[in-house]
Amino acid sequence: MSKIEFIVEKTGTGFSAYASDDSLPIGTSGDDVTALKNNIVDAYNSYAEIKGLNEITIDEVLIRLDVKQFFDYYKIINASALGAKIGMDKTLISQYANGHKIPGPKQVEKILNGIKKLGQELSSLNLSIS
Incomplete structure (x- = not known):
């Protein structure tokens, strides 16, 4: 089965x-994204x-999620630092993160690819004990 998308x-x-x-007349809510996903499964089923x-x-x-909601939820990710890492102007990505501007499809794809690449980098790290 293909994935079922929820806004x-x-x-x-x-x-x-x-x-x-x-x-699909299905809707639900949750306190956080994990609870929301579980509630989506329950509602769909x-x-x-x-x-x-x-x-x-x-x-x-x-x-x-839209870009603003992503940065609202994942506050640990600094929009300006991510912008520098993916070659996007820090002012522009901050405007997207704060909802002052809405990114177009190409910008959303660039941000998402940067987030995914960062996730891959982080998941491949090991920390050493000094």
Whole structure:
């Protein structure tokens, strides 16, 4: 089965999500992204049971955040430092991160590729004991 995409929005108490496919009337909320993904699986599987569809696992859920929401949630990632690492002007990426400007598709792809590359670099590191 292909992944099922959910659009995520930050709320005052956590996150809400709804299926990007209009034919799936599924929505839920959660305090954080992990809880949200679990709630999405529960909501989808309840709907699937009623409709006679196959149930899904958490691995089949695709979460879509906009750039501002990403930086709001992952505050540990400094937008300016990431911008320098991926060759993007620090003022421009800060404007995206603060919601003052909305990046186009090419800029979103550049930011996402930079985030993924950073994640790969971090996951391949080992720390030594001095």
